[in-house]
Amino acid sequence: MSALPSALPAFDLVQPRDIAGAIAARGGDGAARFIAGGTDLLPNLRRGVGEPRRLIDLSGIEELGGIVLSPSGARIGAGVTLAALASSREISTRYRALGQAAAAIAAPGHRTNATVGGNLCLDTRCVYYNQSQWWRNANQFCLKHKGEICHVAPQGARCHAAFSGDLAPALIALGAEAEIASAAGRRRIPLAEMYVEDGRAHLALADGDLLVAAHLPPDPPASAYEKVRVRGAIDFPLAGVAVAMRVAKRSVTELRVALTGTNSRPFLLAGADALIGRPLDEAGLNALDKLVQKQVQPMRTTIHSAQYRRLAAAALARRLASAVYAEVAR
Ligand SMILES: Cc1cc2nc3c(=O)[nH]c(=O)nc-3n(C[C@H](O)[C@H](O)[C@H](O)COP(=O)(O)OP(=O)(O)OC[C@H]3O[C@@H](n4cnc5c(N)ncnc54)[C@H](O)[C@@H]3O)c2cc1C
Ligand code: SF4
Structure with missing residues (x-):
């Protein structure tokens, strides 16, 4: 892991032309993600929140x-x-x-x-989550991604983002x-x-x-x-x-x-x-x-x-x- 990851992780890009194609490409696979404008997803991926193997670009689907x-x-x-x-x-x-x-x-x-x-x-947001990977790593991450406790409510078992x-x-x-x-x-x-x-x-x-x-x-x-x-x-x-x-x-x-x-x-x-x-x-x-x-x-x-x-x-x-x-x- 680099100290300051700013590059995107490697992924396949699929560009379906219709909704059926997008759903088939996703295939119920948690490691694939839809991407639309990318204004939320891409900053999150740059921060190391998730490493999808496949991105399914929705921008070519006329019905949407x-x-x-x-x-x-x-x-x-x-x-x-x-x-x-x-x-x-x-x-x-x-x-x-x-x-x-x-x-x-x-x-x-x-x-x-x-x-x-x-x-x-849109993903939920929190000051302990929308941070760079090294920042979150220094905090031992948190319950929402990779970690074991919630820094906002450490006694609880849920995320309040x-x-x-x-x-x-x-x-x-x-x-x-x-x-x-x-x-x-x-x-x-x-x-x-x-x-x-x-x-x-x-x-x-x-x-x-x-x-x-x-x-x-x-x-x-x-x-x-x-x-x-x-x-x-x-x-x-x-x-x-x-x-x-x-x-x-x-x-x-x-x-x-x-x-x-x-x-x-x-x-x-x-x-x-x-x-x-x-x-x-x-x-x-x-x-x-x-x-x-x-x-x-x-x-x-x-x-x-x-x-x-x-x-x-x-x-x-x-x-x-x-x-x-x-x-x-x-
Ligand atoms: C500096 C900055 C300021 C921002 N300020 C605001 C703000 O004031 N208010 C606000 O609401 N947002 C804000 N945003 C967040 C973001 O820009 C917007 O919410 C935007 O509308 C997200 O749309 P997108 O198409 O770019 O989503 P993407 O980043 O492409 O996707 C976001 C999520 O939605 C999923 N997704 C996309 N389309 C579909 C679909 N059709 N079906 C199922 N899942 C789908 C993706 O898989 C991803 O998980 C800000 C972002 C930045 C970087
Ligand atoms: S688990 Fe806690 S610290 Fe992490 S994002 Fe959720 S509310 Fe924030």
Whole structure:
């Protein structure tokens, strides 16, 4: 092992032209990986996190492309780039939270290559994991990769690395479904069910499962997305919140709040139904604040304290819900 590995490990590159070819190339083999834009996978491989024998490049598969809006909703292919998503006027108009989330990911250069599928299948992150190999080696690695203990919670047996993708909460708040292809055929599941609260294995996907597209329902509620990050121009969310809301006669009739950056999965806030059937006043915002603080589980996986991320998530939810309400209750 070299002290400062920066070169990629050796691998075969397969470039299938269709989904069946990609799944066949993967063959349920844990040592093969799909690669889309490569903006997350390649830095990780350079840091020695994983040594896949085979990379399956998804960029030549036409079926993974395209944003299609129709009376039955929207289909966003997993291969759509974040730049295309962020610049789609139809998406920003109908599914505003999604456009805002896409525009807030990394920097323009990343968004040109990075894809929706790669963002939704992003690895979880932690200050003890997203480091060079020699740094992690000096720490005897950790439970998520090659090591025996978790440095964040040494007494426990699980990894608390945080899911920090921005698109998932926006899509979850808007009621998206994930279309997944495997050797057994296609299936559609609510996107929230694609994630598990486990920093080591946060995707409920088998080795050969390929994310094909995200589907959004028609007639979406008003929505918005916001995140807090260290560097405003280019950074993962320390906490990110999406709100989707309908209001009739100043009364909230639908409210979905989804979060990222605080747990090992993006998740839909439970209990928001209690705020339905009344105006979103100070008491309602206090109740929302409490729900968020209770359900987020930030750990010491970033340079900021867990308590800061807890309070930031609650403050974001409060601010965003209040702003969307003010807009639609006018
Ligand atoms: C400096 C920097 C800043 C960043 N900031 C942000 C940020 O603010 N917010 C954010 O969310 N991300 C951020 N990222 C991470 C990354 O750029 C984005 O999440 C991007 O969308 C990943 O997409 P990709 O196509 O490049 O994924 P890849 O790197 O190609 O793949 C990522 C993972 O997804 C899997 N995968 C890809 N496509 C599929 C598919 N169709 N089906 C199944 N599995 C698949 C791959 O096997 C891999 O495990 C940042 C990265 C960098 C380097
Ligand atoms: S939470 Fe623990 S096991 Fe997971 S990456 Fe961080 S140190 Fe490693």
